[in-house]
Amino acid sequence: MKNILLLGATGSIGDSVLKVVRQNKDSLNLYGIAAGKNSTKVEEIIKSFSPLNIFIDDEDACKVVSSRFPSKNIFNSEDELLNLIQASEVDIVISAIVGFAGLKTSMMAVNAGKTVLIANKESVVAAGELLMSAANLSGAKIIPIDSEHNAIFQCLPIGQSTESVNKIIITASGGPFLDIPLSKLSDMPPEAALKHPKWNMGSKISIDSATLVNKCLELIEARYLFNLNEKFFDLVIHPQSIIHSVVTYIDGSSIAQMSNPNMEVPIANALGEECRIPIKYEPLNFADLELTFKEFPKDRFQLESLAREICNMGGSSGLVFNAANEIAVESFLSKHISFCDIYEVIYRTFDSISLSKPSDIETLNELNKEARMEAHKVIKSLT
Numbered sequence: 001m002k003n004i005l006l007l008g009a010t011g012s013i014g015d016s017v018l019k020v021v022r023q024n025k026d027s028l029n030l031y032g033i034a035a036g037k038n039s040t041k042v043e044e045i046i047k048s049f050s051p052l053n054i055f056i057d058d059e060d061a062c063k064v065v066s067s068r069f070p071s072k073n074i075f076n077s078e079d080e081l082l083n084l085i086q087a088s089e090v091d092i093v094i095s096a097i098v099g100f101a102g103l104k105t106s107m108m109a110v111n112a113g114k115t116v117l118i119a120n121k122e123s124v125v126a127a128g129e130l131l132m133s134a135a136n137l138s139g140a141k142i143i144p145i146d147s148e149h150n151a152i153f154q155c156l157p158i159g160q161s162t163e164s165v166n167k168i169i170i171t172a173s174g175g176p177f178l179d180i181p182l183s184k185l186s187d188m189p190p191e192a193a194l195k196h197p198k199w200n201m202g203s204k205i206s207i208d209s210a211t212l213v214n215k216c217l218e219l220i221e222a223r224y225l226f227n228l229n230e231k232f233f234d235l236v237i238h239p240q241s242i243i244h245s246v247v248t249y250i251d252g253s254s255i256a257q258m259s260n261p262n263m264e265v266p267i268a269n270a271l272g273e274e275c276r277i278p279i280k281y282e283p284l285n286f287a288d289l290e291l292t293f294k295e296f297p298k299d300r301f302q303l304e305s306l307a308r309e310i311c312n313m314g315g316s317s318g319l320v321f322n323a324a325n326e327i328a329v330e331s332f333l334s335k336h337i338s339f340c341d342i343y344e345v346i347y348r349t350f351d352s353i354s355l356s357k358p359s360d361i362e363t364l365n366e367l368n369k370e371a372r373m374e375a376h377k378v379i380k381s382l383t
Contacts, residue, residue, distance in 0.1 A: 002271070003031035003089050005053075007105050008096030010041040012202045013119045013145070016263040017094055017271075018045065024268075024277050032084050034097070034105065037061040043068065055081045081105070086112045092271065094145070095120045098204055099326055100319075100368055103127055107361055113138040117270045119145045121221045122326070126319040127364055128224030143270045144225055148218055150266035151244035151257035152226060162228055169246040170218055171238035172296070173198050173261075175209040178239055182299040186340040190333050198241040198261045207329045211342050212300050216307035217325075220318050223311040230311035235296040235304060242284065242291060260284060303343060306350065315357040316367050317350075323371035324349035324378075331379050341382050349375045 004021065008014050014033075021028045030049040035042050037058030042065050046054065054074045056062035062076040075081070085093060085108045093109035094117045095102055102120035107127070109116045111134055118124065124131060135142055144150050148170050156162065176195045177185055193210040194203060201209070208214035215235050223230055244266075246256040259265045260282045268279045296304060310317040328345035331337045337345065352374050358364045 001027060001029050002091045003029050004271075005032045005034070005084065005090045005093045005109075006030060006096065007034040007094060007109075008098065008102065008120070009033035009045055010035045010038040011096055011098060012200065012205075013094075013096035013263065013267075016267050017096065018049065020264050020268050020271060020277075020279055021049065023279050024271075027277065028271060031090060034081060035061075039064050046072065053084050055084065082108055085109050085114070090114065092117060095123065098122075098202060100126055100322060103364070104361065107131065107134060110134045110140040110142065111138055113140050115141045115143065115273070117143050117145050117267070121146055121149075121217050122322050124221040124224050125217050125322045126368070127358075127361070128221070128318060129314055130358070130361070130364070132224055132227070142225065143273070144221075145263075145266050145270045146218065146221070147244045147261075147263065147266045149222060149225055149245075150269055152222065152247060154257045154269060155245065155247040155255040156226075162226055162232075164249050164251075165228070165232065165247060166250045167234060167248040168222070168226075168228070168232055169234050169236050169248075170215065170222060171236055171241070171243055171245060171293075172212060172215040173209065173241045174237045174239050175212065177210055178237070182297070182340065186338050188339045190335065193332075193339060197239075199263075203333060204326070204329055207332060207342075208325070211339070212297070212303065213325050213342070213346070215296075216303055217322070219304075219307050220310055220321070230308045237294045237296060238291070240291055242289070258284060302347070306347070313355065316353075316355050316364070319358075319364060319367055320350055320353045320355065320371045321346065323368050324375045327372050327375035327379065337379055337382055341379075344382065345375055345378050348378045352378070 006017055021030055030051045032051050032053035034055040039061040046069055059076050066074040093114045095106040096119045099122050103123040106120055106123040110131055194206045196206050196209055219233055222233055241261040243256045243258050246254050248254040264279050268277050310321055324346045328342040332342055353371055
């Protein structure tokens, strides 16, 4: 029986994790959860899975849930959360908190030497060098549960050696604006950008998919997770979202991971670690399967080029990129800027910030605040 600590339990990734756990209660136990302020959903999880330990970031929500479940260990203290992450009973920590906010707990889990299933790509983009270095020191095992990175993980040989790899393709669905040129997207409202044709995701990642920023974040993440130069990675549009990544080897063999769009598939793979665990899934109908591919849009060349530059620069460059994008997406969702302004906020913020080589989380936090302030200044100049 594996004891699981789920960070970000009330989000869309958390939902998928819980579905996998529900189907494998004989081998997976939800030992603890961490959530924000959605007390209603936390209560539902407690009733369904009975985790022993519950961290709720919002103090008022914590009091409400504590009063209703007095027998549970429900707390609001960050020190207690750290103790929970470090607990010997915890076998797997799932990092599913959205955005830069997930970095602190991701680093806690890595420093504790845990097996960390990471869905929080922003942690890796903003602090990939620190996270991977900490994992090497602590012996932590980092397994990605993004569909694309988990696909790469599955296609690599046992031991994850990349010496024989020639090329890796990361696929993108193209989002809701597939085949619409960037020049015609300025007036697209948030409601349209949130309507992803293949995946049911949270609002932030849905907008990232529409802008294709998500694929650039994934490129940067892959560079750190697999310790490969950005030149090894190609971004390719694949509207059906059936092939999630392809690894081509030096002998010309290409191995792809395929499945219908469903986050439970990579999550189940990661939770199984050395062996696969069963879940309910929609099988592929190979007799009726049509797969198409096209190059990454030329009108997003500047975006992709910046992502590749960040892969090579390292340091705080990924943090600035991520911070500018998070602020831009928030502003777009609140209808303060246009869809195309998201790119402008990213480019101008990146050009305005002096980059450095942060050596600890505290420095990263300060740089993150600085980048976000600069992004707000750019937004103010656009409105």
